[in-house]
Amino acid sequence: MILSARNLKKTFQDGDNTLQVLKGVNFDLDKGDILTIKGASGSGKSTLLSLLGTLDKPDSGEIIINNNNLKTINNYDSIRNKHIGFVFQFHNLIAELNIIENVTIPTLIAGKNNDTDYINKLFEYFNLSNRKKSFPLDLSGGEKQRVSVMRAIINKPSIVIADEPTGNLDEKNAMKMIELFKNLNADFNLTFIIATHDEKVFRIGDKKMNLSNGTLKEV
């Protein structure tokens, strides 16, 4: 098992009102699984992804990522760096860095040297070999999002968390992105957790779940 979530609860305070966003989320994920999550806006998808991505802490419950129980760990930075890759709705590339620098940022943060062969193969795989020295401003929207996926998987993470990855793409690029996720899953046995409104993206999941009323239910 690569990820296990047990009875996750999360509450937010909004003035005098208490909003319980997650009321006990449970699921398990094996290596190579694709979990797709859908739900209405404000249902707590992003909150759930933040907890799973160690960007926030649950009020109660536990998360185990690749045998690391987050309750026993104080510093999540290295867990995020080693085990989790993020893809957002917007590419969020750093405009001042060129493409290869953007992609290798997680490796540099880990303090590792870049594996040139691996990086070259990855660029070939993503069909972006000729864009290494370009800057984000010079790339199309689809290319930028592919670069952001490459950045998410550069450190060979246990899980890739994608929040509305096609939300900012046109139909054609959205389809390409769906294909890319499928191929990455097949070729690299990568595990994905994808939150989406897009029905086509939702359908690629091995496990499809709906987040509603603070709980996650298999569809």
Next chain:
Amino acid sequence: MNVILLIAKRFLMPRNMLEGGIINIISFIGLFIGAASVILSVAVLNGFQGILENETKKIYGDYAINNFDYTVDKELIDIFEKNGIQYAPYYEEEFFISKNKKQSLVNLKSVDSLKFKNFYDLELVSESQDLNHGEIIIGKSLADRMDFSIGDSISIYSTKLNMSYLAIPSIEELTIKDIFQNRILRSDEFLVFTVSKDYNFPDKKFTDIEIIGNIENIIPLPNEQIVSWQQRNKQLFDATEIEKKITFFTLFLIIVVASFNLSSSVMQISTKKTREMAILSTFGMSENRISRIFLLYGYLLAVSAITSGILFALLVIFLQNTFGIFMLNPDFYLVSKLPMVISFKDIALLLFYSVIIIGLFATLPLMLIKKIRPIELINKNI
């Protein structure tokens, strides 16, 4: 490359340089001017201090041995002779000098006649430093003030008013042999030279000896008996040192003020780059390392400005010393071109203090950064 350095460098030098904002340029210019001003001003003060040192050494030598007894300390003379050290025995006392009812207090230095010519480097009107018994050399300021000319006969008498058997002060008549010019006003105005052959002028033995050369570890005398030229002119050189320090710190205030702009630059970039901070955080960069990016950003900006300022100042000093760009009126300033001397100690001090000030001002905005929570931005999908 180190990720912190890479990002800090790219934030500082984006593809579109104007993106950095006018505040970066203002910070750069402020620090540049500050550093250049400190180095140039201190170089000028060093230049004038160097002239003062040379002028002092011309009439005081490197060291003086006080309470020298010519008969007892004869072995010292042998040591000087053996080690090729130049020396000049002398006797110094305050006298009144007068002519035509005008009189002035002077410091009369009566020097061994055999040593006078080669030991002192006086800028004389006639350029002949031969001085005989019964002759005197006086400073130009004294000559101007008292209206003395070469060849004039003047009277001198001791301030201690040694009386003759007729109960009148012992007065000596001397002829002005020459007039010297020295850039130290105190010497030019009050110091006069005579020579003596028998070590008994006037009725006194030589009590001190001036030396040119390094006598450390050579002379078997207690340290309190040996006085360097700096110690003999302590007030003057203490004053120039204080002047240098005040100038340094006053001009350093430019750097302090420019550091406020630096603080604004760091503040501006850190608030502008919150999205990037969030991205770095999601990929596992710790808050401390993110803060260090902005600290380094501030340092890169400030150090490049200060280094450029120093290099510019060094270039100006080089051009001045080579081509004499800034000329002076020698009648007023006593030198024909602005003297400039590079002091590496001052450069090191400037860098040291700058690093502290920059550190302080670049760190302040980081307290603000700590309040920015990347998680909040990420939850809003950045």
